[in-house]
Ligand SMILES: Nc1nc2c(ncn2[C@@H]2O[C@H](COP(=O)(O)OP(=O)(O)O)[C@@H](O)[C@H]2O)c(=O)[nH]1
């Protein structure tokens with residue numbers, strides 16, 4: 001039997017670096033880890049690719065998917081809808097692959113309510129000034145969008161204590177090392193080791 005994959009929830013205020021950390025983690029395309037591609041009604045940014053960064057859909061399409069029960073969780077964030085596909089998550093975890101959800105705190109609460117074993121990781125920037133500078137430096141949002149995201153960052157960050165782990169993304173390489181350590185430690189829990197080393201444990205403990 002394949003051991004079920006772990007579900008990792010990664011949340012952060014816009015610009016703190018969660019997409020960069022997840023991309024760096026999955027850069028070498030590890031077979032046992034996958035990021036969930038959400039559906040969204042927000043406009044595509046320059047350089048974004050449909051079905052790779054998001055499934056970009058209209059508000060009507062999104063609402064139809066809600067009606068069909070297609071979402072594991074969904075939320076309205078910054079005036080747009082975002083949601084995680086239910087079947088993709090269930091199938092991927094069942095295939096023993098760890099799944100990373102880049103979702104906001106509202107989605108995280110919904111996931112935790114139905115899957116309390118999901119592991120929450122909150123990414124914090126080192127300061128508000130640095131957060132604003134990263135949002136501008138990313139060069140993909142208008143000043144009005146940046147201002148509205150900065151206006152909401154404190155209320156988003158106030159949810160950090162609902163997560164099992166917190167990473168301060170100051171130096172990127174240190175933050176990536178911390179991120180990898182969390183994933184590694186999850187694979188070393190007793191429950192995971194029993195799945196991974198079942199035959200060996202049986203041999204070791206045989207009478
Ligand atoms: N609840 C929920 N939030 C999502 C989902 N996908 C993305 N988000 C969140 O929506 C917010 C905005 O994402 P995005 O428009 O990509 O902007 P960015 O975070 O600045 O790159 C972030 O907090 C994401 O984590 C989803 O499927 N569900």
Ligand SMILES: Nc1ncnc2c1ncn2[C@@H]1O[C@H](COP(=O)(O)OP(=O)(O)O)[C@@H](O)[C@H]1O
Pocket residue numbers: 012013014015016017018019020021134135137138169170171172173175
């Ligand atoms: N530790 C870091 N130091 C400096 N810049 C960073 C760091 N982490 C991410 N960035 C930059 O900050 C910007 C926002 O990062 P991004 O991953 O898009 O954030 P999020 O997905 O949380 O909105 C990007 O331009 C990214 O290259």
